[in-house]
Amino acid sequence: MAEVLSRFDLIAVQEVMKPQVIKRLEQRLESVTNEGWSSLASDTIGRGSYKEAYAFIWRDAEVSFEGGAVVYLDPGDVFAREPFSALFADRDDGQRFVYASVHILYGDGKADRTPEIRALADYWQWLEESFDAPAVLAGDFNMTPDEPAWRALGQNARPLITHGATTLSSHDNRFANLYDNIWVRPGRLDIAGSGIADFPSWLNITHETARKTVSDHAPVYITLGQTRGAR
Incomplete structure (x- = not known):
């Protein structure tokens, strides 16, 4: 995981089961x-017995933390969550x-996910x-x-990833669903590019190994200003 994340300057991490492992x-x-990095993590969040945390990790030379860390x-x-x-x-x-990070409930289908997706419009306004x-x-x-559930958020923001897929199929070089994304308000940031990080190819590993040792999701990313993109 460190080999993958070292190509980026600021990372949002979901599904952190033990916040102490972020350190x-x-x-x-x-x-x-061989550079300095910093991190912060939320407390574990969730209903019932299942809980997870969010975290941010950043390269000190490129990114500064300005404060204001808060759970909605x-x-x-x-x-x-x-x-x-x-x-x-x-x-x-x-x-x-x-920078806001969210892990939407998977549930039993779209009907379980839709209320949280719709509520992101109010969350966006709060941000x-x-x-x-x-x-x-x-x-x-x-x-x-x-999906139609995005209509309310789409009044103020747009997704940067609209093609491709981000969840790793068990078959090499195949990706299944475009579930991971980044939403921004057009024109407010100097965005140079965006994309999906095909990290199994970077590491020259199979999807089976990637799913077991790194993640079953490929990271999505944006580049700002003169940033070169994934290193």
């Missing part, structure tokens, strides 16, 4: 890159943005009202971006 990952990144209060109690956000800045050009900075909403949405 171990941070240390491993420092060992791999979710006044309607819609989210099984309330989104987590924090304010960051690009050290090269000073662009500030609030823009609470932070004096553009919003970036990233996560595992368990829903493709062309």
Whole structure:
């Protein structure tokens, strides 16, 4: 995982089952890159006995943490795992943005996912009202971006990934669903590019090995300003 993440400068991580392992990952990144890294993690969140945490990890030379880390209060109690956000800045050009991370409930089908997807429109409004900075909403949405449930959020934001797929099939070089994405308001950030990171090809490993040792989801990413993209 550190080999994959070392190609990026700021990472949002979902499904953190033990928040303390984020520090171990941070240390491993420092060992791999010979650079300083920092991280922060939420408390574990979830209904019933199943809980998980969110985390952010960033390269100190490229990204600065500006504060404001907060779990959404979710006044309607819609989210099984309330989104987590924090304010960051690009050290090269000073662009500030609030980075929000969410893992939408999978449930038994689209009907279980739709309420949380629809509630993201209110969450987006809260982000823009609470932070004096553009919003970036990233996560595992368990829903493709062309579904009707996105209509409300789509009034103010758009998905950057509209083609391809991000979940790893058990067959090499095949991806199944476009569930992971990044939503932004057009024109508010200097976005140079976006894409899906085919990390099994980077590491020259099979999808079976990738799913067991790294993740069954391929990361999605954006590049800002003059950033070169995945390293």
